[in-house]
Amino acid sequence: MVGRVHSIETMGTLEGPGIRFVVFLQGCPLRCLFCHNPDTWQVDAGTGMEVERLLEELDGYRSFIDASGGGITCTGGEPLLQAGFVAEFFERCRSLGIHTALDTSGYAELSDAVIRVLEHTDLVLLDIKHSHEKGHRKLTGVSFETIERFARYVDRSASDLWVRHVLIPGYTLEPQVLKATAAFIGSLGTVSRVDLLPYHELGKHKWEALGKRYPLAEIRPPDQNEVDRAYQVFLEARLPVHGS
Numbered sequence: 001m002v003g004r005v006h007s008i009e010t011m012g013t014l015e016g017p018g019i020r021f022v023v024f025l026q027g028c029p030l031r032c033l034f035c036h037n038p039d040t041w042q043v044d045a046g047t048g049m050e051v052e053r054l055l056e057e058l059d060g061y062r063s064f065i066d067a068s069g070g071g072i073t074c075t076g077g078e079p080l081l082q083a084g085f086v087a088e089f090f091e092r093c094r095s096l097g098i099h100t101a102l103d104t105s106g107y108a109e110l111s112d113a114v115i116r117v118l119e120h121t122d123l124v125l126l127d128i129k130h131s132h133e134k135g136h137r138k139l140t141g142v143s144f145e146t147i148e149r150f151a152r153y154v155d156r157s158a159s160d161l162w163v164r165h166v167l168i169p170g171y172t173l174e175p176q177v178l179k180a181t182a183a184f185i186g187s188l189g190t191v192s193r194v195d196l197l198p199y200h201e202l203g204k205h206k207w208e209a210l211g212k213r214y215p216l217a218e219i220r221p222p223d224q225n226e227v228d229r230a231y232q233v234f235l236e237a238r239l240p241v242h243g244s
Helices: 051-059 061-069 079-095 112-119 133-140 147-158 173-184 204-209 226-234
Strands: 004-012 022-027 047-049 072-074 097-103 123-129 159-165 191-198
Touching: 004 079, 022 051, 022 079, 047 051, 051 061, 051 079, 072 079, 079 097, 079 112, 112 191, 123 147, 159 173, 159 226, 173 191, 173 226, 191 226
Parallel strands: 022 072, 072 097, 097 123, 123 159, 159 191
Antiparallel strands: 004 022, 004 047
């Protein structure tokens, strides 16, 4: 089976525990206004790679990965657009004793291929963009209902679950939105870590390089007081906020 790969990061430290071999896959059904990888949107771009080739590249970093308690992470784009490929890759990694992590928006129907991916996933990194249906559509272009179904399934499947949420002034930082998002995350019993990520403008140049208008050009990153208030809301909801 051949997957469409955008790029590989061989010594990643942000996509799960330890040092990680991070595979960025092509294709994404979301159109997040703050996306910092719009070059991954098209599923037919990138480089075709077989699982065996990925495993060969991974092998050169096994000593670093194993010593750090790391593993491999598939991200994107949205890796579940290539669920069959990810499932095969994860299954092979698991057979070699390599920790597997899936970095996903959760916007995927629970097909046989997606369920197979989750059966071979040690850690799900779930990006919750917004907890209100209208706000989610405005920010990402897609419904929150599919993501909620996915999150509930992962919660029942006993996978370790980390949640990440971006703090964007004018979109996700309003008190009522923060409280609703914290309440939703709190309803998921297997969440072991929550990362609150202040919005940044690092993806703006990619939009411009692709000839696209950056939708949040007028939005500033949150200041420290805004970030602290968001942390307080999540702490009051008794969530395991990392770095607070």
